[in-house]
Amino acid sequence: MIFSTELLVQTVLSGLMVGVLYALMALGITFIYSIVKTINWAMGEFYMIGSYIQFVAVHYVLGARWWWLAAIISAAGTFLIGLILEPILIKPMYARPMQRRDDYATVVTIALLLLLRSLAVALGGPNQYRPESDLPVVWIGPLPQEGARVAAFVCALLALGIFWIVIKKTWVGLALRAAAQNRLAVQTSGVDVYRLDAIAFAIGVALAGLSGALLAPLFMVFPTNGAVTTVKGFEIIVIGGLGSIPGALIGGLLLGLVESLGAAFVSSPYQNVYGFLLVILVLIIRPNGLFGERGREA
């Protein structure tokens, strides 16, 4: 392996690019957890759904030129599915008193994971698909970058920006932030916390669906394509700290960088191992994650 500045810059760039997409996924997990207090183990399946919607929209309906519209449709589609599923699957755990809420959520979301995967096999078969992409290679200085990758990166940044505006500037965002801090008190304010749960769940899975759509031309479309992304999402949660939005962002970028640098300068077949090494390192130094809180205020 020959070291060169050019290679280093390119590696860092592509690491950051894929890192932002990882961050999107992790943000979805952490956001749902911070409001609904539930880990959605079926997150990767919403990524998968997003990628299928993208493929169908680009391949059969819109064509490669309209990939961005397809991505918006994918995000909106997964948002709607989340909005419909949450009251059916997750709400019962709050609506009646329950002893082991976390166990309930784990079982329900894992069941959902299996159902959605099987559904994908039933509908699309075990095949791999790839939506066409006619985006040209982008030159950053002397360095070529795949067009779809750059597009995914830019759209992910846009999505993060929109997310930030919704959370900071709208009243729904205000209510969501309040609910994240105290589910009881927010009801005293006249806010329907169950509705917020559904909205938060829908936003979270829409982030996963959007990453699936954006990464579809790069990582392919098949029934279990969400599995790897889910694992990476949870790696980031461990690195950044559960429930922390900055943690999800920084953790995503870090993971992307470490994987990319490791693959380029150490050995590329072990790309997925470097992330776990980072996880272990963080667990040793800061068991609650970089931005994790030691305990949550009741």
Next chain:
Amino acid sequence: MADPLLQAEGVTKRYGGLVANDAVAMTLLPGEIRGLIGPNGAGKTTFVNLLTGFETLDAGRIRLGGRDLTGLPAHQIAARGLVRSFQVARVFANMSVLENLLLPFLAAGSAGGLAHGQARARELLATSTLEHMAEESAGALSGGQRMLLQACAGFMIPSARLHVLDEPFAGINPVVKDTLIDLIERENRVEGRAFLIVSHEMAIVRRLCPRVTVMIQGRVAAEGALEEVARRPDVVEAYLGRVAA
């Protein structure tokens, strides 16, 4: 006599064999400030939780302004005008003081009148001497200031008519205490709000509440002016224990 604002009848709650509220009845008039007193474990907080939908009744009815609130979820009860505060002030520490006040206002669907809401919030902050903290995060407030903020947040719900304050004066410093009393008196006088105040601070109850309800062991034991009920032997006994003869 005016139509009652709050009518609670036969409010009952059991925890296993323990009857925490046993057919509690209470009628409040519009604009009334009522004290709710009683020894620890008398069921006062349970009653507050039942009134405001944070626990479900085993039996009984609750009506506000003639509308039945029985069995509604907490947020709908708040939106219909029966608003509570918690014994440990639950403010949103990561949001600014102003945002804490705007949330209940916006939640009521008043987004159109944001300017009006902000003006109202500023006015409440001025009365609570929290003006200078408006942009600070609520986490920077002292315990007493949080109690003020929590009360003000209730006043921001446009439909709010009855405010149930659970131990608002417990463990806060005397200056903030006076500010909170002024705030309650002002909102009562100017806005015609009714209050149900759970408190152990008899001096404040005497000053604020023309009438009090005494709860003992899950039941209403007495109702009337504080001076009057304080002379009743069963009330004295519940507070001080039986006096040896």
